Amino acid sequence: MPKVIVLYTSLTGNTEEMAEAIAQGAKETGLDVVCKEAYDAKPEELMEYDGILIGAYTWGDGELPDEFLDFYEEMDGLDLTGKQAAAFGSGDTSYPVYCGAVDIIENKLRELGAAIVCDSLKFEYNASDEEKEQGKRMGRAVAGVLCS
Template identity: 55%
Template structure:
C-alpha cells in the first residue's frame, strides 16, 4: 500500500475541503493517506511518504499564503528524489495570476527532486459538486501513477 501525505493551508476551509476529497480518491484506490495542516507538519516528514500532495490557497495577486512560507523555504534543504508529487489549491479567477500558489508549489516539488506526476489542480473558491468529483478523481489519478510504475 502506497502511503501519501497531504499538507495544506486553508484560510476559509476551501483548500481543506479539497484535501479531504483528494484523500477520498486516494483511499478509493487502495492508498493510505495522512492529512495535515501546514502548521502541524515538519518538512522532514515529507521523506516518510511515497506520495506528497501540497495544497494552498492563493493569496493576493498570486502568492503563497504566509503560513506556507517557512515550510516552502525549508523544502530547499530536503531531497524528495523517488517521491511522486502534485499540488492543488483553491483560487479566484478574478485575479490575473489564478492559482499562483499551486504553480509555486509544483515548481518547489520539482526543485526538491520529486516527480510531479500530474498538472496542479486549481478550483475556484468552494468546490461545487462537479469539482468535488474532480478532486476525488485527482486522488484516484495520483494513485494510478504508482501502479503504472510497478507494471513498467
C-alpha cells in the same frame, strides 16, 4: 504498501475541503493516506511518503499564504527524488494571477526532484461537486502511479 500525504493550508476551508476529497480518492484505492494541515507538519515528514499532494490558497497577487511560507522555505534541501507529487489550491479570477500559489508549489516540488504525475488542480473559491470529483480523481491518479 505506498503511503500518501495530502498536505494543505486553508483559510476559509475551501482548500481543506479539496484536500479531503483528494485524500478520499486515494483512500478508495486502499492506500495508507494522511491528510493534515501544513502548520501541523514538518517538511522532513514528506520523506516518509511515496506520494505527496500539497495544496494552498493563493494570497494577494499570486502569492503563497503567510501561514505556509515557513513550511515552504524549510522544504529547501529536501531530496524528493522518487516521490510522486501534485499540487492543488483555490484562487480568485479577479486577480491578475489566478492560483499562483499552486504554480509556486508545483515548481518547488519539481525543483526538489519529485515527479509531477498529474496536472495541478485549480478552483475558484469553494470547489463545486464536479471539482471535488476532480480532486478524488487526482487522489486516485497518484495512487495509480504508486501501485503500478
